[in-house]
Amino acid sequence: MNKKRRLALAIGAGVAPLLVVTMPVSSASAHGYISSPPSRQAQCAAGTVECGPIKWEPQSVEGPKGLTSCSGGNSQFADLDDDSKGWKVTPVGSSTSFNWRLTARHATSTWQYFVGGNKIAEFNDNGATPGSTVTHQVNFGGLSGKQKVLAVWNIADTANAFYACVDVNIGG
Numbered sequence: 001m002n003k004k005r006r007l008a009l010a011i012g013a014g015v016a017p018l019l020v021v022t023m024p025v026s027s028a029s030a031h032g033y034i035s036s037p038p039s040r041q042a043q044c045a046a047g048t049v050e051c052g053p054i055k056w057e058p059q060s061v062e063g064p065k066g067l068t069s070c071s072g073g074n075s076q077f078a079d080l081d082d083d084s085k086g087w088k089v090t091p092v093g094s095s096t097s098f099n100w101r102l103t104a105r106h107a108t109s110t111w112q113y114f115v116g117g118n119k120i121a122e123f124n125d126n127g128a129t130p131g132s133t134v135t136h137q138v139n140f141g142g143l144s145g146k147q148k149v150l151a152v153w154n155i156a157d158t159a160n161a162f163y164a165c166v167d168v169n170i171g172g
Ligand SMILES: [Cu+2]
Pocket: 029, 030, 031, 032, 104, 106
């Protein structure tokens, strides 16, 4: 066996598995998502719904501010935009609490909640750094039935936001 071949084997045996192990771990240090009611990415991570790579890093749905898609414009997370994937719908009352799990605590401008393109709630943190969990009580107003809630975490010191969609049945 020549030197090159031994090197290739060594890389195959050692470095590649290391990459496989470290990639999800390193990305797990960043960002946040809604854990309950279970957001689409939380359902991917839990195996409730079968998904692509978002299942490894539900906290990583990051995109420019102002988007309206569940995937935050990330084509590798397109599963999140697919309304036909059988997302579990959580029954809620006329108001409910949304719980974020933050794996990196970024200075925050606002948290916004949209249904059907209309903003139903906004919480302004004025640049403060949140705790590792954040809870918002959101009132759905007159809305009822099955709705897709788009939640947005707007970061204060970058141009980006984090996105999470939650499927609920109001009054269900
Ligand atoms: Cu982050």
